[in-house]
Amino acid sequence: MNKVSGLFLVDWRRKLLALGIGFLIWSWVDGQISVDREVTLILTVSDSDVRDPSDFYLSVEVPEGWVLTDPPAGQSVRITLNGSNSEHNDFISRQCAASIVVDFNVDPIQDIVDYPVTPQDLVWVRPSDAAFLLNGVKGVQQLQNLTFQRVQTKVLSPNVRDVTVVGKPSDAHDAKISEMVFLPSQITLSGPKLAMQKLTSQIDDTYSASGSLEKSGLFASMTLSGNERGTITKTLRLAKEWSKRGIQMEPRSVLLELPVRLREVKNFQWLPEASDLIVLPADDEASNGPWTIEASTPTQWIAEMPDMESDLELNAQWIEAHVEFLLHMNTLNVNSLDRTALPVEANLYNFDDPTELSFFRKHLVIRPLDPDSATVTVTRNP
Numbered sequence: 047m048n049k050v051s052g053l054f055l056v057d058w059r060r061k062l063l064a065l066g067i068g069f070l071i072w073s074w075v076d077g078q079i080s081v082d083r084e085v086t087l088i089l090t091v092s093d094s095d096v097r098d099p100s101d102f103y104l105s106v107e108v109p110e111g112w113v114l115t116d117p118p119a120g121q122s123v124r125i126t127l128n129g130s131n132s133e134h135n136d137f138i139s140r141q142c143a144a145s146i147v148v149d150f151n152v153d154p155i156q157d158i159v160d161y162p163v164t165p166q167d168l169v170w171v172r173p174s175d176a177a178f179l180l181n182g183v184k185g186v187q188q189l190q191n192l193t194f195q196r197v198q199t200k201v202l203s204p205n206v207r208d209v210t211v212v213g214k215p216s217d218a219h220d221a222k223i224s225e226m227v228f229l230p231s232q233i234t235l236s237g238p239k240l241a242m243q244k245l246t247s248q249i250d251d252t253y254s255a256s257g258s259l260e261k262s263g264l265f266a267s268m269t270l271s272g273n274e275r276g277t278i279t280k281t282l283r284l285a286k287e288w289s290k291r292g293i294q295m296e297p298r299s300v301l302l303e304l305p306v307r308l309r310e311v312k313n314f315q316w317l318p319e320a321s322d323l324i325v326l327p328a329d330d331e332a333s334n335g336p337w338t339i340e341a342s343t344p345t346q347w348i349a350e351m352p353d354m355e356s357d358l359e360l361n362a363q364w365i366e367a368h369v370e371f372l373l374h375m376n377t378l379n380v381n382s383l384d385r386t387a388l389p390v391e392a393n394l395y396n397f398d399d400p401t402e403l404s405f406f407r408k409h410l411v412i413r414p415l416d417p418d419s420a421t422v423t424v425t426r427n428p
Contacts, residue, residue: 080182083134084124085142091119104168105145106192112159113292115238116193123190125165128182137175144168144176148192157239161192195238200246202235202264204228204300207252209282210261213270215306221270222305228282229301235284237293245288263287265300274306313350314360315415318371320344323390323422326376333378337424345419347392349412368396369412373422387421390414 087104091114099105104123108114117123127134146168152159165187170176180187206226215221235242245264252262265282280302284295320342330336349360349369372391392412397403414420 080128080130081134082126082128082183084126085138087123087125087142087144089117089119089121089123099143099145099171101141101143103143105143107145107147108194109148109150111197112194113197113238114192115195115292117190118292126183126187127176127179128184129179133175133179137172137179141171144170148194157196159194161194163190163192195240197236198239198242199234199236200242201232202249203232204264204282205253207260208249208262208264209302210263210265210267211270211304212267213272215270215274215278216272219275219306221274222307225305227303229303230297233300234296235293236296237288237291241288241291241293244291245293268302268304277303277305279303312360313348314362314365315346315348316362316365317346318344323371323373325373328375328378328424332380333382334380334426335378336427337375337378338427339373339375340423340425342422343419346415347412347420348415349410351409352411368394368406370395375424378424382426384426385423386425387423390420390422 085102087102089104089106090099091106091108093108093110106114127137129137144165146163148161150159150161165180166177168176205228206223209223209226211221211223235245237245249262249264252260263285266285268280268282282300282302283298284293322344325339328335328337349365370393372393373388374391375388377388378386394403394406394410394412397406
């Protein structure tokens with residue numbers, strides 16, 4: 047044990063110095079070894095001078111009348127550099143950025159151009175340092191094919207088919223979709239030709255579909271919260287589907303005015319015949335009868351669906367087929383007054399589909415215009 051510890055303790059100052067010198071030499075040699083390392087630049091586009099890009103950005107000046115579609119702006123581009131660790135660290139520590147001015151001549155009928163670019167084609171903010179680090183990379187480094195499309199423009203007057211309304215306004219109120227007002231009344235759409243052709247075709251198909259409820263999908267959906275009344279104002283923006291494809295709208299937003307008014311309820315009024323009354327007879331023994339129905343005059347009734355919009359046409363034929371009037375004399379008992387006024391009840395019937403019956407029981411309201419008159423008086427015979 048003493049011999050082992052002696053190896054470290056004897057002349058320990060020189061040994062520690064030698065260890066420190068060895069570490070410094072190793073660090074220096076490691077810093078001089080050339081290695082490949084990737085640097086990431088974020089792609090940005092411009093239609094004007096791109097000579098002063100921000101750090102870690104690759105700025106592309108796009109030819110007039112064209113738009114870069116692939117890769118899109120904001121995507122990362124990786125470039126391989128070769129040099130020592132110290133050279134890499136120095137390069138990325140400041141002014142690590144580049145730009146390129148794209149220029150090409152193509153046939154007027156050509157709408158798409160693939161433009162190959164290598165890192166050596168870029169104009170670096172530090173050109174000599176970039177050239178040194180790029181030259182050390184073995185082989186040709188293909189950066190990216192930049193794909194450009196011609197810009198197409200369309201002037202459009204928005205209408206109700208461009209807006210998808212989600213939700214409903216306040217109870218008993220209707221949004222008057224057909225009375226929408228757009229401010230401004232005209233917009234300009236511009237973007238890559240293929241995307242514009244798809245959007246234009248979708249809009250044209252929607253506009254030409256007479257009587258259809260289909261929407262063009264031009265704008266992002268408009269949501270109603272459930273408490274709107276009067277004339278409401280909403281801001282409409284281009285749907286994300288189109289902005290992601292590179293289409294832009296000028297102005298960037300449109301103001302929509304939408305009238306919300308108290309619902310005009312569709313209803314049907316009628317006067318039943320006395321013979322329409324169906325009597326559910328009393329149990330004479332249980333009610334201490336018999337009972338006699340006094341003569342009565344029918345009163346006006348109304349049928350309506352106040353809580354929803356419906357295309358149902360309420361008319362005499364529908365009422366005759368599905369509404370009956372009941373007089374529940376079977377509710378009389380020994381404690382009933384000798385002369386009792388019983389209410390007339392409207393009942394839905396004659397539905398083949400139970401779901402349909404459930405729907406009308408939930409939404410259809412049938413009531414007398416004068417509830418006090420919708421009764422029949424019965425008397426107990428002595």
